[in-house]
Amino acid sequence: MSESLLEIDALSVSIGGKHLVKNLSLNVSSGEIVGLVGASGSGKSLTALAIMQLLPESAATTGLVRLRGEPLTGQPEALMQQVRGRDIGMVFQEPMTALNPLMRIGHQVAETLRLHQNVSASAASRAARDALDLVGLSGEQGSLDRYPYELSGGQRQRVAIAIAMIMSPPLLIADEPTTALDVITQAPVLALLQQLVRTRNMGLLLVTHDLAIMAQLADRVVVMSQGEIIEQGATEQVLRRPRMAYTAALLAAAALKPKRQGSPGEGAPAVLQVVDIVREFPRRRRSLWHAAPPLRALDHVSLRVHGGETVGLVGESGSGKSSLLKVILALDRSQAGEVRLLGEGFSGASGAKGAKLHRLRRAIQGVFQDPYGSFDPKWTVERLIGEPFFLLSRPPAAAERRRKICSVLEHVGLSASDARRMPHEFSGGERQRIAIARALITEPAVIAFDEAVSALDVLVREQILDLLAQLAARLNVAYLFVSHDLHVIRTIADRVYVMQQGRIVEEGPTESLFASPRHAYTQALIAATPKLNVLG
Amino acid sequence: MRRSPRNSSLRAGAIITGFFVAAALLARFWTPYDPRALSIIEKLQPPSAHHWFGTDQLGRDVLSLVMVGAQTSVGVALLSVVIGVFVGVPVGLLAAARRGALDELLMRGNDVIFAFPALLLAILITAVLGPGAVNAIIAIGIFNIPVFARVTRAGALQLWTRDYALAARVAGKGPLRISWEHMLPNLLGLLAVQGTIQFSLGVIAEAGLSYVGLSAQPPTPSWGRMLNEAQTLTALAPFLALFPGCAVLLFVLGLNLLGEGLRRNAERPT
Numbered sequence: 001m002s003e004s005l006l007e008i009d010a011l012s013v014s015i016g017g018k019h020l021v022k023n024l025s026l027n028v029s030s031g032e033i034v035g036l037v038g039a040s041g042s043g044k045s046l047t048a049l050a051i052m053q054l055l056p057e058s059a060a061t062t063g064l065v066r067l068r069g070e071p072l073t074g075q076p077e078a079l080m081q082q083v084r085g086r087d088i089g090m091v092f093q094e095p096m097t098a099l100n101p102l103m104r105i106g107h108q109v110a111e112t113l114r115l116h117q118n119v120s121a122s123a124a125s126r127a128a129r130d131a132l133d134l135v136g137l138s139g140e141q142g143s144l145d146r147y148p149y150e151l152s153g154g155q156r157q158r159v160a161i162a163i164a165m166i167m168s169p170p171l172l173i174a175d176e177p178t179t180a181l182d183v184i185t186q187a188p189v190l191a192l193l194q195q196l197v198r199t200r201n202m203g204l205l206l207v208t209h210d211l212a213i214m215a216q217l218a219d220r221v222v223v224m225s226q227g228e229i230i231e232q233g234a235t236e237q238v239l240r241r242p243r244m245a246y247t248a249a250l251l252a253a254a255a256l257k258p259k260r261q262g263s264p265g266e267g268a269p270a271v272l273q274v275v276d277i278v279r280e281f282p283r284r285r286r287s288l289w290h291a292a293p294p295l296r297a298l299d300h301v302s303l304r305v306h307g308g309e310t311v312g313l314v315g316e317s318g319s320g321k322s323s324l325l326k327v328i329l330a331l332d333r334s335q336a337g338e339v340r341l342l343g344e345g346f347s348g349a350s351g352a353k354g355a356k357l358h359r360l361r362r363a364i365q366g367v368f369q370d371p372y373g374s375f376d377p378k379w380t381v382e383r384l385i386g387e388p389f390f391l392l393s394r395p396p397a398a399a400e401r402r403r404k405i406c407s408v409l410e411h412v413g414l415s416a417s418d419a420r421r422m423p424h425e426f427s428g429g430e431r432q433r434i435a436i437a438r439a440l441i442t443e444p445a446v447i448a449f450d451e452a453v454s455a456l457d458v459l460v461r462e463q464i465l466d467l468l469a470q471l472a473a474r475l476n477v478a479y480l481f482v483s484h485d486l487h488v489i490r491t492i493a494d495r496v497y498v499m500q501q502g503r504i505v506e507e508g509p510t511e512s513l514f515a516s517p518r519h520a521y522t523q524a525l526i527a528a529t530p531k532l533n534v535l536g
Numbered sequence: 537m538r539r540s541p542r543n544s545s546l547r548a549g550a551i552i553t554g555f556f557v558a559a560a561l562l563a564r565f566w567t568p569y570d571p572r573a574l575s576i577i578e579k580l581q582p583p584s585a586h587h588w589f590g591t592d593q594l595g596r597d598v599l600s601l602v603m604v605g606a607q608t609s610v611g612v613a614l615l616s617v618v619i620g621v622f623v624g625v626p627v628g629l630l631a632a633a634r635r636g637a638l639d640e641l642l643m644r645g646n647d648v649i650f651a652f653p654a655l656l657l658a659i660l661i662t663a664v665l666g667p668g669a670v671n672a673i674i675a676i677g678i679f680n681i682p683v684f685a686r687v688t689r690a691g692a693l694q695l696w697t698r699d700y701a702l703a704a705r706v707a708g709k710g711p712l713r714i715s716w717e718h719m720l721p722n723l724l725g726l727l728a729v730q731g732t733i734q735f736s737l738g739v740i741a742e743a744g745l746s747y748v749g750l751s752a753q754p755p756t757p758s759w760g761r762m763l764n765e766a767q768t769l770t771a772l773a774p775f776l777a778l779f780p781g782c783a784v785l786l787f788v789l790g791l792n793l794l795g796e797g798l799r800r801n802a803e804r805p806t
Binding site for chain 1: 698699700702703704705706707708709717718721722
């Protein structure tokens with residue numbers, strides 16, 4: 001048995017009278033990866049901050065945190081500054097904001113070392129070089145002179161890990177280290193963390209909401225809900241035989257069972273056809289006389305959606321998914337190609353205009369990613385849902401309008417009385433229901449979803465996906481479902497398109513595509529996605 | 537939890553501002569003495585129970601003059617903010633909604649106006665149209681236009697990136713309708729803050745213009761001209777400069793506190 005590294009004993013945190021972490025006790029040993037998992041707002045991140053004594057001043061903490069037997073709670077700030085970085089390294093979620101944009105990465109990595117040890121500049125930069133090599137950023141890519149903006153998200157997260165690792169701290173805390181990254185970028189970062197723990201006998205406290213990552217990485221899992229630990233144990237044991245209903249529900253939701261059988265769309269006529277769309281964005285010119293070649297975001301993309309069918313479109317960020325959706329929704333024009341809706345030219349290089357555009361728009365609506373940014377905060381739910389009525393040449397009278405709004409609210413599992421409320425009164429999942437209600441109000445033939453469940457917790461995501469499957473069956477509406485998450489696509493879609501660098505590289509019915517991917521990129525995507533059933 | 541000082545600056549600002557606006561309104565109906573009544577016998581009296589602020593070189597009651605001066609000050613500053621809002625806000629909304637060449641044209645036009653110092657612009661306008669309160673309003677108002685245009689454009693550009701702008705476009709609404717229905721209501725807080733700041737700058741500008749004789753003409757009292765006239769008598773009657781000077785100072789302070797309070801209120805997470 002390895003030595004106990006971090007001991008948390010009866011930790012409670014309250015802010016403004018609200019108890020956010022209650023009586024939490026857990027241990028992390030050297031060479032061990034402990035996964036702290038739970039829905040957002042369950043107190044995971046607060047726990048991580050409490051260990052580092054980085055909570056806001058308004059927080060009241062009780063309980064004891066010990067590192068190698070030495071108490072951290074109640075220590076003066078000066079001493080904690082010594083501990084942070086030297087004894088505990090920390091990696092945060094957002095690689096875009098965790099680095100100082102105006103500082104060379106070599107400087108940022110060396111900074112921790114220079115704060116803790118009196119070393120010469122050359123020794124510090126040698127150490128920074130070693131740390132960057134350790135995280136796999138060597139040679140040209142990991143040049144000490146580069147600035148954060150020159151690096152990709154995955155590379156930045158590696159820099160953040162290098163900063164945390166330079167002092168070889170015995171304990172590393174990683175708070176959702178890969179949540180902001182693509183699957184393809186995520187896999188090597190996770191592998192790196194795992195390798196560091198194994199080779200250096202470090203302890204790692206990994207905070208995440210993603211059970212699949214847990215299953216792949218953690219030795220022990222701690223499940224939190226509403227500030228309390230409700231279950232902990234060896235990963236295999238918790239995942240195979242969860243004792244608590246909540247854990248079981250989390251697991252079931254994360255497993256994402258397929259929600260649809262058969263594909264009703266095969267025989268039906270195509271409601272949405274995308275034909276040879278090309279979208280180019282101008283790039284900064286390199287010199288006064290020579291314009292740079294444009295960036296081709298969409299390169300002769302074609303796809304079709306049949307009536308009542310759910311089509312998934314998957315690809316990493318920057319593959320052109322969102323650009324395509326904008327062209328399809330007639331929010332953007334393309335240089336060539338056409339989008340046809342119900343057999344009529346709708347958008348693309350030669351789109352519909354005026355009354356015809358309005359008529360066609362009624363047949364396609366969109367649901368967007370951010371449940372918080374999707375609604376004008378000054379409008380009531382009723383007014384928000386009724387906004388697409390603008391598309392009708394003769395908008396319904398007040399009573400009819402209200403009846404329709406109540407009916408769609410009930411369709412999405414909300415009540416008619418919610419119509420009078422304001423969007424900020426709803427949770428993220430409920431807001432996404434309102435967004436779906438808004439998309440349904442014109443009784444469209446197709447709804448386009450842009451990462452519509454990516455910002456939701458697993459349990460809520462499961463509910464929304466269930467709802468979507470029900471609605472599709474009941475209302476015979478077709479979906480074009482765009483996501484970077486293969487699990488979600490697999491759950492909901494009848495047919496899948498895989499997109500890479502502006503091209504459709506593979507297409508096929510969901511099951512056969514996942515079972516035997518032909519294109520190398522699809523294979524890479526599937527291989528990189530963490531799997532829950534890695535144990536069994 | 538620590539109490540945020542937000543409420544105190546909002547309250548103090550509102551009280552001071554309200555006090556001056558009330559004084560200006562009151563002066564329309566009642567002042568302690570007739571501000572135009574000359575009484576050479578009573579000239580240059582120091583503050584007393586009869587004349588709280590004393591009397592000037594022509595024996596007029598300074599308190600009454602300051603009150604009526606508040607009227608000029610509030611009127612000029614308020615109307616110039618109104619000009620700035622009514623021209624600048626639509627320009628900013630339009631620039632943000634249309635982008636491209638129109639945006640460039642409108643904003644570069646703004647830059648041209650912005651490049652002139654406000655006082656120089658006022659002198660230019662009064663040189664063409666002649667001095668007077670109305671021309672001071674126009675001059676300060678023109679100076680306000682690019683300020684409101686920029687604030688509106690910057691705020692609207694940010695709102696255009698929100699998904700609800702996309703949703704409104706999917707609902708078939710055009711950029712102008714979206715600007716009116718979604719952008720403007722969400723920018724009101726920002727505009728209220730900017731409005732208070734421009735109001736206080738307007739008070740200072742009006743005092744400056746009337747000091748050099750380019751705003752309200754005699755016999756209409758104004759703080760700036762009172763300061764100008766008091767200048768030669770400083771040794772004899774220092775209180776003559778003190779009261780209008782304090783009025784400008786306190787009013788501007790109040791408005792700035794109000795603006796600060798509104799800004800913090802707007803930043804409060806919902």
